């Protein structure tokens with residue numbers, strides 16, 4: 001080891017040993033379209049990186065919804081993930097083969113009566 005040079009202190013196999021090197025991307029499906037993401041990153045972040053800003057639509061007004069808090073509090077990022085509705089895409093980790101759908105597409109919107117809102 002040359003004099004004055006620091007010896008690496010991170011043991012091989014420690015997560016920090018791979019710092020700066022991203023894992024291989026995996027493919028998941030959004031509204032039938034294959035999308036790449038890094039395993040473990042939130043679904044919403046993978047979509048944001050692909051330029052997808054609309055994660056769903058408001059069930060009453062039909063207005064597009066997107067990220068707001070990004071920490072799981074506001075529920076603006078709800079998506080159907082692996083068949084389960086209302087999953088928070090800002091928290092749900094990407095993995096190979098995940099099936100994601102945006103909820104309340106405008107063509108699905110229908111008037112809600114008072115009972116359905118409760």
Ligand code: FES
Nearest residue numbers: 070072074075090
């Ligand atoms: S962006 Fe607020 S809960 Fe996901």
